Amino acid sequence: MSRIPLWVKAVGGVGFYAAAAILIKEKLAGPPFDANVELGGKVAIVTGANSGIGYEVAKELAARGAKVYLACRDKDKCAAAREDIYLATDNKNIFCRYCDLSSLDSVKRFARRIHKDEEKVDLLVNNAGVMWGPREVTSDGFETQLGVNHLGHFFLTNLLIDSLKKGAPSRIVNVASTAHFKGKINTQDLNSSNDYSESGAYNQSKLANVLFTRELAKRLDGTDVTVNAVHPGLVDTNIVRNTGTFTTALMLFLRPFVWPFIKNSNQGAQSVLHVALHPDLQHTTGQYFNLREIAEPSKDALNDKLALWLWLTSEKWTKLRETCKELNVQPLTHPWESVSSISAPDSKLKSNTINLDAVNQVSSSSLRGNSMAS
Numbered sequence: 001m002s003r004i005p006l007w008v009k010a011v012g013g014v015g016f017y018a019a020a021a022i023l024i025k026e027k028l029a030g031p032p033f034d035a036n037v038e039l040g041g042k043v044a045i046v047t048g049a050n051s052g053i054g055y056e057v058a059k060e061l062a063a064r065g066a067k068v069y070l071a072c073r074d075k076d077k078c079a080a081a082r083e084d085i086y087l088a089t090d091n092k093n094i095f096c097r098y099c100d101l102s103s104l105d106s107v108k109r110f111a112r113r114i115h116k117d118e119e120k121v122d123l124l125v126n127n128a129g130v131m132w133g134p135r136e137v138t139s140d141g142f143e144t145q146l147g148v149n150h151l152g153h154f155f156l157t158n159l160l161i162d163s164l165k166k167g168a169p170s171r172i173v174n175v176a177s178t179a180h181f182k183g184k185i186n187t188q189d190l191n192s193s194n195d196y197s198e199s200g201a202y203n204q205s206k207l208a209n210v211l212f213t214r215e216l217a218k219r220l221d222g223t224d225v226t227v228n229a230v231h232p233g234l235v236d237t238n239i240v241r242n243t244g245t246f247t248t249a250l251m252l253f254l255r256p257f258v259w260p261f262i263k264n265s266n267q268g269a270q271s272v273l274h275v276a277l278h279p280d281l282q283h284t285t286g287q288y289f290n291l292r293e294i295a296e297p298s299k300d301a302l303n304d305k306l307a308l309w310l311w312l313t314s315e316k317w318t319k320l321r322e323t324c325k326e327l328n329v330q331p332l333t334h335p336w337e338s339v340s341s342i343s344a345p346d347s348k349l350k351s352n353t354i355n356l357d358a359v360n361q362v363s364s365s366s367l368r369g370n371s372m373a374s
């Protein structure tokens with residue numbers, strides 16, 4: 001009696017699969033961030049806010065009443081994002097600001113303008129990022145993935161540090177990745193001049209995000225400015241599409257089956273919002289979050305000497321101290337840096353590479369200092 005035509009079965013099957021896929025996708029992504037946090041009067045900056053995770057984060061901050069600066073490298077894309085966010089939230093306090101993280105000069109101009117326009121900053125989301133692609137260098141000669149993902153944000157954050165202190169309690173969120181687990185900091189060739197691998201340079205840059213987070217948290221101790229790193233999950237954004245991974249014929253075929261397990265941009269933004277806004281995390285700092293949970297990062301990410309080496313190298317490459325002087329920003333120093341006998345670690349450091357022995361001496365002195373204090 002019930003001779004259901006094949007096409008009906010097929011349509012029914014596809015429909016059933018689609019419905020199940022949607023449920024699985026939502027279930028896996030978890031609930032949206034819904035803590036009761038009002039942001040009226042708060043000033044937030046989001047880098048790479050015209051696309052993907054950054055766009056969704058900026059939109060939610062705007063919906064909660066924050067004044068939001070979209071820090072972007074493409075003026076037209078930024079203006080379009082601003083328009084969309086304004087239409088979606090009715091918040092007029094959304095501003096586009098040109099900020100190309102592959103140019104120290106651009107970052108400096110951006111920071112100078114924020115100093116001029118704002119008394120304080122309450123939230124900085126270091127989100128912009130590039131992934132894979134052939135080796136390129138930034139306008140300052142840094143390998144691009146390290147230059148944009150780490151050095152640009154290192155420089156930006158440090159130049160905004162006084163504004164963040166004025167906003168305290170304030171937060172910095174660094175969007176990192178599980179890719180950092182495979183990352184190695186190539187201390188002999190940080191710039192990947194001799195040996196470049198597309199994914200290796202990305203992995204290194206994401207490990208740098210976690211190391212920067214930990215060293216920065218130490219230097220911010222006692223300021224009520226917190227900094228944490230977060231892995232947002234696997235998210236279907238331009239960063240993945242730009243690599244071509246999702247556009248190969250095989251991927252087009254596999255897409256419907258992979259789709260439930262990959263977050264959309266809005267879902268990807270929820271963990272970043274959690275770390276940026278959750279009231280329970282007001283005193284949490286120096287941590288690595290896997291989605292919304294504090295997690296153990298890689299062994300290298302916990303190496304304090306490496307974190308210090310990377311900080312000093314980044315300071316040197318970006319000429320941070322000079323720029324702080326120029327912009328009248330108080331640079332963040334380590335407790336040991338005020339001890340006169342070891343006050344100038346730079347004097348022990350040669351050319352572009354910083355000798356790990358120098359860092360060893362410095363950190364063992366600081367360890368002695370700590371044990372004396374305790």
Ligand SMILES: NC(=O)c1ccc[n+]([C@@H]2O[C@H](COP(=O)([O-])OP(=O)(O)OC[C@H]3O[C@@H](n4cnc5c(N)ncnc54)[C@H](OP(=O)(O)O)[C@@H]3O)[C@@H](O)[C@H]2O)c1
Nearest residue numbers: 048051052053073100101102128129177234235237238239
């Ligand atoms: N998607 C994932 O699965 C995933 C997983 C782990 C971590 N992450 C991290 O999530 C962050 C956001 O990425 P996404 O997935 O949302 O990718 P996306 O959609 O490609 O967004 C990246 C943003 O960064 C901007 N950007 C790139 N280079 C820049 C530069 N030189 N100066 C200023 N802005 C620049 C892009 O601007 P344009 O639009 O002009 O290119 C874009 O707005 C990245 O840090 C990424 O490493 C993503």
Ligand SMILES: *[C@@H]1O[C@H](CO)[C@@H](O)[C@H](O)[C@H]1NC(C)=O
Nearest residue numbers: 137141142143191193317352
């Ligand atoms: C990084 O490599 C480029 C060449 O690819 C070089 O021009 C630049 O000087 C290097 N930068 C540093 C800081 O070593």
Ligand SMILES: *[C@@H]1O[C@H](CO)[C@@H](O)[C@H](O)[C@H]1NC(C)=O
Nearest residue numbers: 178179182183197199200203
């Ligand atoms: C970078 O990390 C990814 C996993 O996130 C891994 O598949 C890839 O092999 C790593 N690249 C290198 C050069 O280690």
